[in-house]
């Protein structure tokens with residue numbers, strides 16, 4: 001997979017899966033804009049690691065659930081690199097709670113950060129990609145958006161929403177040489193899942209046919225493929241990266 005000379009934005013790439021995607025795209029040759037929200041140190045660290053790979057990189061801090069921030073991030077990217085080839089909508093949060101205890105704020109926050117951000121970033125990126133007549137949009141959904149999970153009604157709704165959004169926009173822009181796909185990871189070993197008690201993590205691992213949690217790298221490999229020229233005829237798809245867990249039990 002050769003992404004030499006491509007420009008990518010990866011949202012929420014200060015750590016976890018986002019950082020690994022940013023590094024993988026850079027290894028494949030892309031220049032990468034690292035977005036994150038909150039303290040800038042993690043994003044700066046991702047940029048340092050990309051520069052060690054001899055690629056160009058910069059931080060574009062901002063809240064991807066706010067239109068003004070999103071437009072600034074995309075404009076900064078195009079001003080610095082002259083184009084935008086790959087957008088990876090990775091930023092996401094959880095606020096787990098059983099439904100009867102879920103507050104309006106728990107619902108709104110997760111839908112805004114996990115789903116509205118995908119709409120805002122994609123709309124902003126497409127303004128440039130449609131003009132260029134090329135582009136790749138890859139959004140990180142979750143198997144929870146496909147098979148559900150108790151205590152995650154907000155997150156499951158947002159992640160399922162990403163899948164519907166992906167299919168609709170894939171149809172809108174297919175004729176412009178732009179593909180729009182989603183990657184649905186299963187249980188991946190990151191800060192998000194490290195919050196869970198060790199007992200629960202072991203329980204999860206036992207349910208995975210592969211027998212272990214995935215790594216951020218497993219997700220990044222799938223994203224890099226969908227970003228490549230080789231994947232030009234794949235659009236509106238959801239690529240599950242989950243060690244087989246969504247296949248269910250016999």
Ligand code: NAI
Nearest residue numbers: 012014016017037063064090091092142185187188190192
């Ligand atoms: P993480 O919590 O380690 O990293 C998320 C990053 O997004 C953080 O750097 C955070 O600062 C950033 N972020 C949060 N809100 C933001 C905002 N409003 N604007 C910009 N950046 C923001 O999470 P992880 O595990 O790396 O997950 C990445 C994506 O993969 C998320 O969309 C998550 O839902 C998804 N995912 C994760 C799975 C897992 O098992 N870890 C499984 C399935 C999907």
